[in-house]
Structure formats: structure tokens, C-alpha cells
Amino acid sequence: MKRVFSGVQPTSQIHIGNYIGAIKRFVELQNDMDCFFCIVDLHSVTVPQNPKELYKNSLQLAALYMAVGLDPSKVTLFIQSHVPAHSELAWLLQCNSYMGELNRMTQFKEKSLGKDTVTTGLYTYPVLMAADILLYDTHFVPVGNDQKQHLELCRDISIRFNKKYGETFIVPEPLISKFGARIMSLDDATNKMSKSNENKHSKINLLDSPSKIKKSIMKAVTDSESEVRFDVENKPGVSNLMTIYNILGDLPLEDIENKYEGLGYGAFKKDLVEIVVSGLEPIQSKYEEILASGEVEKVLKEGADRAREVSNEVLNSVKKKMGFVIL
Ligand code: ATP
Ligand code: LTN
Numbered sequence: 001m002k003r004v005f006s007g008v009q010p011t012s013q014i015h016i017g018n019y020i021g022a023i024k025r026f027v028e029l030q031n032d033m034d035c036f037f038c039i040v041d042l043h044s045v046t047v048p049q050n051p052k053e054l055y056k057n058s059l060q061l062a063a064l065y066m067a068v069g070l071d072p073s074k075v076t077l078f079i080q081s082h083v084p085a086h087s088e089l090a091w092l093l094q095c096n097s098y099m100g101e102l103n104r105m106t107q108f109k110e111k112s113l114g115k116d117t118v119t120t121g122l123y124t125y126p127v128l129m130a131a132d133i134l135l136y137d138t139h140f141v142p143v144g145n146d147q148k149q150h151l152e153l154c155r156d157i158s159i160r161f162n163k164k165y166g167e168t169f170i171v172p173e174p175l176i177s178k179f180g181a182r183i184m185s186l187d188d189a190t191n192k193m194s195k196s197n198e199n200k201h202s203k204i205n206l207l208d209s210p211s212k213i214k215k216s217i218m219k220a221v222t223d224s225e226s227e228v229r230f231d232v233e234n235k236p237g238v239s240n241l242m243t244i245y246n247i248l249g250d251l252p253l254e255d256i257e258n259k260y261e262g263l264g265y266g267a268f269k270k271d272l273v274e275i276v277v278s279g280l281e282p283i284q285s286k287y288e289e290i291l292a293s294g295e296v297e298k299v300l301k302e303g304a305d306r307a308r309e310v311s312n313e314v315l316n317s318v319k320k321k322m323g324f325v326i327l
Contacts, residue, residue, distance in 0.1 A: 002034070002139040002140060003035075003136055003140070004029050005037075005133050005138040005141055006037055006038070007037070007038040007040035007080065008022065008037075008038075008039065008040065009043050009044040009195075010054060010057040010058040010060070010061045011044045011054075012057065013205035014064055014205065014206050015194075016204045016205075016244065016248075016276070017192065017194070017203065019206055020247050021180060021183060022144050024068070026065075026070060026142060027068055027070060029175075030071060030074045035074070035075040035076065036075070036076045037070060037076070037078075038080050038132060039077075040129075040132065041079055042086060042087065042128060043128060046121040047111065047122060047196075059296055062079070063287055066290050067287035068206075072299040072302070072303070076303045077300065077303040079300055080132065082304035083304055085135055085311040086128065089134065089135055089311075089314075089315055090124070090127055090128040090131040093130055093161075094124055097153075097157050102126065108123060127153075129150050130157045133172050134154065134157075134169045134170075134314065136310055137169075137170045139172060140172065140174075140175045141172050141173070142174075142176075144181050144182060145192075146182065147176075155172065158171045159171055165321040166321060168317060179246075179247075180247050183240065183243065185202040186217070186219070186240075187201060187202040187219070187220070188202070189236035189240050206287075207284060208280070210277045213280070214277075220269070222237045222238050223238060226264040228242070228256065228257055228260035228264075228268045230257065241272055244276065245272050249275040249279075256268075
């Protein structure tokens, strides 16, 4: 069975961009592949975190993974910091990657822009991500479009390591959807929907109330026309809302255009509110059920046990190849 690995940071709330671009795809893959889905808490501390919030968000993300339909009997769900091999391989890979290639990472440039101080962890973030992936002999990595460059770096590092020390790593392939891999911010359709955007109406979180969802969608930027038409270049706001409608409402773009011909944005947005609210409702009630059941910790413990077992084998083979003494 082919292996899949992906991770989401337990920072803030999970939004529909994370869901459509990544997590929804995890659910689709779980029946056909051996999947590892990680809560990447080590990545989240590359920028300042409130410890209490980090703790709460990590368990919340585990419950959400299950609420969207990931089945712990089929997939391995775990927290990155529970598996020390991630930090260990990250160090070994840091010694096999170059500042020149990290300097090119656009996410680092964006996240450090205008900051007085930036952690070295934020700089080496992509190498830890490469370690996450390579530790599990991963074939496929489902992610949103913003992670494309990090995946390319991971491939480069693995190919270079294999050349230098002999075949060690499987070179992973990104799985990035042709459609929906970059959901845009509701308040500015030129930027991606992002957890770190402080405007709460820029995004829809999976656990948002119906009234919050309604407000955010009704406020969402469109344009001065009134035609519901998919045209990313000239109508980025409307096209973004149509993408969400298409994926959560399961209606082809052409049918959406026909349905709202002559009706304007008001009717379209009103229906989109319904679609999003009813799409998130089952996730929200399952989430409450899972939290109440108290099974999250047990699932994470079992997940970490399996993850440790699989990753230790790869870590040991890397150490052997590099010449470390293993007793
Ligand atoms: P931030 O923007 O604050 O760094 P984030 O929203 O990107 O955070 P992550 O935990 O870093 O959140 O991302 C989890 C997954 O969601 C990744 O696979 C990422 O590519 C995907 N993703 C993030 N934002 C979007 C988006 N707007 N559209 C589609 N996929 C997204
Ligand atoms: N950098 C990713 C999160 C992440 C990840 C991974 C994704 C960390 N390790 C391994 C896929 C595979 C992000 O979403 N910002």
C-alpha cells in the first residue's frame, strides 16, 4: 500500500481553506492508502504561541481530524512532538541542506517581513517538514498550493541525500488539487485565506456559528458588477466564493452561473451561507461528540506508538548511512 503523510499546525482555528485544500482530501485518501496525519506542534512554535492555547489547539485539531471523518482504525493520527525522530532527522537534514536554498523560501520571506526578530526555527521550518515526510517512506503528500515550494525542497533534499549516501529515501510526490488548493481570503481575494489573518471575517472556521458564517459571507468582497461568473482574473472575490460553493455544494460552476443569472450577488451569497452552514453542521456535532467521549488522548497515544515504530526504522537507516555508531 502506498504511504501518505501530511500535517496541519495546531495554531488558531482550522478554516475552510485548510479543509478544502488539505483535510477533506485526507478523508478521501484514507481508504486506499496507508495514511499518517500529524498535528505539527513543533512547526507551530516557530512563531510565538501562548502555551495554554497551543495545548488546547493541539487536542482540538485531533478531535477535528476525527470529526471530519478520519477513522483512527484506518489512519495513524499523532502529535509530532510525541515522536522524537522528527527533531532528530530534522537536524541531520539541516546538515545536508543549504542556506542558499532556504533563502529562496517565499513563506519564510512573507512571515519574516516587517518583524524585528525572527527565530532560526522559522528559517529551518521547511527542513523539519522534509524530515516529517521522509521519515515515513512517504509516496504522496496532500497539501494546499502554498506548500508547493516546501515540497520541492523536500524532494531536492531526498534526491541529494540518496546520491551522496546511497538509496535511502523515497522521493515524495505532492498531491495538490487542480481546483480548491488555494482558497482566498474573504476580505481580500488577492491573498490566501490564512489562520494568521487577524480579521475574523477574512475566513470561515470549521467551528464557526451560523451567525458568524452569515456575517463573513455577506461581508465578503465581490466587485462592482452583479453577475455571478467564474473569472479568477477579473472577478477574484466572486470566483473564490463560487469555488467554495462548488466544492461544498457539489454543483458545477456552469450550473451555479445559470442558477443565479440575473439574480445578483445577494441571492447567491444567501444560498452560499446555507450550503456552508449545513456542510459544517455535521462536523460540528461530531466534534462535540468526540470531545465528550474522551477518546482523543487514547487515539493519539496509539498513533504515536505506530509512528515511532515506523519512523525509527528510517531514522536508524539514515544514521547508519551517515556513519553514526549504533549499538
Ligand atoms: P498560516 O496561513 O497562518 O500560516 P495556514 O492557514 O496555512 O496557516 P497550516 O496549518 O499551515 O495553516 O496549513 C494546513 C494545510 O492547509 C496545508 O496543507 C496548507 O497548504 C493548507 N492550506 C492553508 N491555507 C489554505 C488555503 N487558503 N487554501 C487551501 N489550502 C490551504
Ligand atoms: N508546513 C505545512 C505543515 C506541515 C506539513 C508537514 C504538511 C508540516 N509538516 C509535512 C505536509 C507534510 C503547512 O501547512 N504550513
